[in-house]
Amino acid sequence: MDIKKTYSISELAKEFDVTTRSVRFYEDQGLLHPTRRGQTRIFSSKDRVRLKLILRGKRMGFSLAETKELFDLWDETLSGNEKQLLLMLDTLARKRAQLEQQKNDIAQAEMEMDTAEARCREALAELQKKKRQQAKAKKEEPESIEQK
Amino acid sequence: MDIKKTYSISELAKEFDVTTRSVRFYEDQGLLHPTRRGQTRIFSSKDRVRLKLILRGKRMGFSLAETKELFDLWDETLSGNEKQLLLMLDTLARKRAQLEQQKNDIAQAEMEMDTAEARCREALAELQKKKRQQAKAKKEEPESIEQK
DNA sequence: AAAATACTTTACGTTTACGTAAACTTTATC
DNA sequence: GATAAAGTTTACGTAAACGTAAAGTATTTT
Missing domain, CATH: 1.20.5 (Single alpha-helices involved in coiled-coils or other helix-helix interfaces)
Known part of the structure; x- marks a missing residue:
């Protein structure tokens, strides 16, 4: 399944050239769902994919709310x-x-x-x-x- | 030259399904340059075209500032x-x-x-x-x- | 002339998507 | 064991793109 790895917040931030602030914000808005080891966020490859989708959505002019709707809808679809x-x-x-x-x-x-x-x-x-x-x-x- | 007509603010607003507030805002930001008859704005067909471009830009994810830059640049280009x-x-x-x-x-x-x-x-x-x-x-x- | 309609300016309010600073833990390094 | 590095929460600040009154003017309709 994919790359089956986990990622730290700064790994993701660096890879996609966004700030950690943004990543946390996306979690806050319910677009990402990292687990925790203690306090620290641990992102799955699913989160990674979602981050990619979020950014693509932005480039296409989608708001975070719209993207979230799609995510939620897809989850319920499953x-x-x-x-x-x-x-x-x-x-x-x-x-x-x-x-x-x-x-x-x-x-x-x-x-x-x-x-x-x-x-x-x-x-x-x-x-x-x-x-x-x-x-x-x-x-x-x-x-x-x-x-x- | 185009349709060589002039337009009131509400004509334009209705045609492109935006509020008059938005149109005034676009003027405020220097994207439209209506003339005045007394106080009232009179929009040229050039303004109409620009409004169309503004809205398309928005659909393509461009900010008003970006669109304005292009307008200004084009004017200077001329x-x-x-x-x-x-x-x-x-x-x-x-x-x-x-x-x-x-x-x-x-x-x-x-x-x-x-x-x-x-x-x-x-x-x-x-x-x-x-x-x-x-x-x-x-x-x-x-x-x-x-x-x- | 009164009322309705269409415009205007001024100005404060709102949402989105973060930036930025402060103050605090946890983990790695010297 | 001190200190730096990376993470955290809390919270106030900000730019963009309008929304939403409030209060006034100008014109048209009744």
Whole structure:
């Protein structure tokens, strides 16, 4: 099963480049469930996976609350209760719709960036042309005439 | 040029399903620049486009500050200054990288949703099978025997 | 002219996702 | 056994993105 190891808070924090404060906060919000040895938190590889999912969720614009809902829902889904299974399928469908929207947004953004980039390059080319013309003018009339 | 119309705050708010408060806030943060007739704001179609971009940015997980940076950068880019042009190209490249990351995240999420959905359907199928077996059992032994 | 409607500014309140500091244990190192 | 290193709790602070009155102006409708 996976890597079957356990992790300290700073190991996880370092691996995913977050602060320990964040990790503790995620536990506080019920997104992670480390066990304890005395006071110290011990994170399982399941926690590690969840942390990864949390961060990906954030990059995709999901709030911690949303991510937690998904986690909880999935946990209840595993209970095998029919109602929960159907609820999960429904939720998955809605999330898919969200992802579709995001993909559209990204595609749009990429197109606009394409045209923006094209315009930049055109403008740059224009500038270069002017520069070359200036250079040429200098060549033909090397001594510039100063006029008050 | 576009639709060459002007818009009231509530027109825009309604069209994009945001509150007027939000629109005013975006102005406050320097993302929109309506003119005034007396006190009242008058939004141009450029503002309308920007509002659309703001909201898309939000869906893509961009902060207002990030979006504003892009707006400002683009405005300065239009000045045609070479340094600004190069800066814009650089920024575009970085944004593209971000979008790539997001696309990866989405693809990953979709894969995981596929397997999650498959598991749900399997579990549901299991439940249906059990139900059918129960029904069959009832048929063969129609009178259920109650035992204290 | 009174009332309703649409706008405005000012300003304090709220949620999310942590940052940051203080004060305290526990474990490892010299 | 002192001290540094890594962990802990408690708790106040903060930035972002608005929400939510409160109180006033301007215009349109009745």
